[in-house]
Amino acid sequence: MQTFELLDRFELLYPTNLKLADLRRTYIDFDLSSLFRLTDADEELRKAVVEKNLHSIFRLLPEEPGAFGPVDDLRKAVIEQNLHSIFRLVDHEDLRKAVVEDNLHSIFRLIGDDDLRKLVLENNDWKLWSVLDRYVDTQFTAAFKNFFVNNTEIDKDCFSRGQLQSKLWLVNELQKLEVDLGTVFLCAGWYATLATMLFESNIKIDKIRSFDIDPSCVNIAKVFNKPWVMTDWQFQASVEDIQNINYNTLHYTVSRSDGSTITLTDSPDTIINTSCEHIPNFAEWYAKIPDGKLVVLQSNNYYEVEEHVNCVKDIKEFGNMARMTGPLYAGELELPKYKRFMLIGYK
Numbered sequence: 001m002q003t004f005e006l007l008d009r010f011e012l013l014y015p016t017n018l019k020l021a022d023l024r025r026t027y028i029d030f031d032l033s034s035l036f037r038l039t040d041a042d043e044e045l046r047k048a049v050v051e052k053n054l055h056s057i058f059r060l061l062p063e064e065p066g067a068f069g070p071v072d073d074l075r076k077a078v079i080e081q082n083l084h085s086i087f088r089l090v091d092h093e094d095l096r097k098a099v100v101e102d103n104l105h106s107i108f109r110l111i112g113d114d115d116l117r118k119l120v121l122e123n124n125d126w127k128l129w130s131v132l133d134r135y136v137d138t139q140f141t142a143a144f145k146n147f148f149v150n151n152t153e154i155d156k157d158c159f160s161r162g163q164l165q166s167k168l169w170l171v172n173e174l175q176k177l178e179v180d181l182g183t184v185f186l187c188a189g190w191y192a193t194l195a196t197m198l199f200e201s202n203i204k205i206d207k208i209r210s211f212d213i214d215p216s217c218v219n220i221a222k223v224f225n226k227p228w229v230m231t232d233w234q235f236q237a238s239v240e241d242i243q244n245i246n247y248n249t250l251h252y253t254v255s256r257s258d259g260s261t262i263t264l265t266d267s268p269d270t271i272i273n274t275s276c277e278h279i280p281n282f283a284e285w286y287a288k289i290p291d292g293k294l295v296v297l298q299s300n301n302y303y304e305v306e307e308h309v310n311c312v313k314d315i316k317e318f319g320n321m322a323r324m325t326g327p328l329y330a331g332e333l334e335l336p337k338y339k340r341f342m343l344i345g346y347k
């Protein structure tokens, strides 16, 4: 993914983190106010550059009595508050370019933030990770760094605005319900970015098991959830057709880091499927889930995508498809290209 896309998505994921908005505006718009909020730059320098504040400019100039130039410049500097004249009087080329020309190279030399300078002015993508780490504490940074360093191809739709908004919505609604998820089976879990978001929320979770029929998802899902793989396998991913899963007790195979395999046994308390639009024989799949399990389901009305073989036109149709004895939430989320539907409750 491109740096500007990642910055946009990080801002979307962490809307209360104002530093991420500033980082995006600094990188994309070269916005000076944002740049100064991001760095520990001297307040006088900010006022000089952003507000063209004469007091600050004079406080930043070298104190060299007798260094005044032509009287006319002194007059213009004082009476007309002419910035060009001020800098003709005193030799401070970087401050002059910063204040008069908003020259970013000079501003960065004065601020002295080398990583941010390389990211913003040299488009050095290697610096994105250390800069993001300063402002936000999330596994997503380490995961995208890992994909970048190892040249791992991922389907960038997993981090599209629509996908992230849909998953944020799910996490927010679960948070409001204050339910304990226990052992989670994430069905058709793809890269399990939802697992990362759940682990990083304050929702109570014992462990998450992600199952997808596509073998290329396993390693990517493990990178997205590495801290929880490392913590007693709180996260694991396995290749499974969700139609073949026993939702009472499942024996399934996972790989260790050395490539060997081991069979695990788990019983889910919660079954999440945010890919219901991809499941052709949905009724058959849903019937396999024992009554009383907590289920969290998402589908959509995005009929235009070929793989979407089980779209629904509205939440009512979705509700009829997935009956629950204890419904907790049913809702729709309007996205630019389609509507997402979500049901949460006890089957």
Ligand SMILES: C[S@@+](CC[C@H](N)C(=O)[O-])C[C@H]1O[C@@H](n2cnc3c(N)ncnc32)[C@H](O)[C@@H]1O
Pocket: 163, 187, 188, 189, 190, 191, 211, 212, 213, 214, 217, 240, 241, 242, 243, 274, 275, 278, 279
């Ligand atoms: C493109 S992704 C999902 C997008 C979805 N909106 C989401 O939020 O996860 C669909 C995933 O479903 C998986 N999938 C489809 N049918 C499956 C099945 N029968 N068993 C397991 N995974 C399946 C695909 O391999 C793919 O990774």
